Amino acid sequence: DAKTTQPNSMESNEEEPVHLPCNHSTISGTDYIHWYRQLPSQGPEYVIHGLTSNVNNRMASLAIAEDRKSSTLILHRATLRDAAVYYCILRERGDYKLSFGAGTTVTVRA
Amino acid sequence: GAVVSQHPSRVICKSGTSVKIECRSLDFQATTMFWYRQFPKQSLMLMATSNEGSKATYEQGVEKDKFLINHASLTLSTLTVTSAHPEDSSFYICSASSPVYSNQPQHFGDGTRLSIL
Numbered sequence: 001d002a003k004t005t006q007p008n009s010m011e012s013n014e015e016e017p018v019h020l021p022c023n024h025s026t027i028s029g030t031d032y033i034h035w036y037r038q039l040p041s042q043g044p045e046y047v048i049h050g051l052t053s054n055v056n057n058r059m060a061s062l063a064i065a066e067d068r069k070s071s072t073l074i075l076h077r078a079t080l081r082d083a084a085v086y087y088c089i090l091r092e093r094g095d096y097k098l099s100f101g102a103g104t105t106v107t108v109r110a
Numbered sequence: 111g112a113v114v115s116q117h118p119s120r121v122i123c124k125s126g127t128s129v130k131i132e133c134r135s136l137d138f139q140a141t142t143m144f145w146y147r148q149f150p151k152q153s154l155m156l157m158a159t160s161n162e163g164s165k166a167t168y169e170q171g172v173e174k175d176k177f178l179i180n181h182a183s184l185t186l187s188t189l190t191v192t193s194a195h196p197e198d199s200s201f202y203i204c205s206a207s208s209p210v211y212s213n214q215p216q217h218f219g220d221g222t223r224l225s226i227l
Binding site: 042043049099 | 114153201203204205213217218221223
């Protein structure tokens with residue numbers, strides 16, 4: 001399975017943007033890049049996903065490198081409610097499974 | 111609102127008892143559901159894939175006779191931890207996804223915290 005590498009933790013100030021990097025140098029052409037987050041004592045929550053082009057939704061933006069070997073999740077204005085563990089996951093086309101790594105723990109300072 | 115409902119949210123019981131956890135998809139029919147386990151300060155580990163109308167597929171190292179999965183309808187999957195012991199104490203989470211588009215998001219329940227005394 002193609003794997004991802006994320007920093008263990010990141011800190012941000014409230015109202016400031018957060019850029020979460022993810023390296024996936026062994027990504028294949030049919031792998032989608034998915035991001036989920038998990039708030040304390042809750043199940044994970046879908047954030048965003050993409051294949052080649054950058055993607056935006058109400059929660060975040062996903063910037064995908066041209067060679068697709070890395071991507072960045074962008075939270076435009078962090079709030080205290082964004083404090084969570086963020087997981088970057090590669091998901092092969094047609095595969096329902098999600099394999100969770102350690103993720104990045106995001107702390108937001110008031 | 112929540113699209114996957116998990117019940118109960120917390121269970122505390124004695125060693126040796128069996129515990130059933132329910133996972134319901136509220137807004138769509140789910141032919142496939144997933145069961146995960148998460149120990150403190152660790153990531154989610156997939157235990158099994160629950161398929162409506164057929165046997166579940168278990169990940170390597172997960173005992174199928176200990177973790178019984180039933181997916182009798184398109185909206186309900188159950189996980190029964192049989193003869194639970196303290197080492198089975200964990201956070202159990204289910205998820206479901208649309209059967210039509212394979213790259214649609216998975217929707218997760220809020221988890222069940224199981225504590226075996």
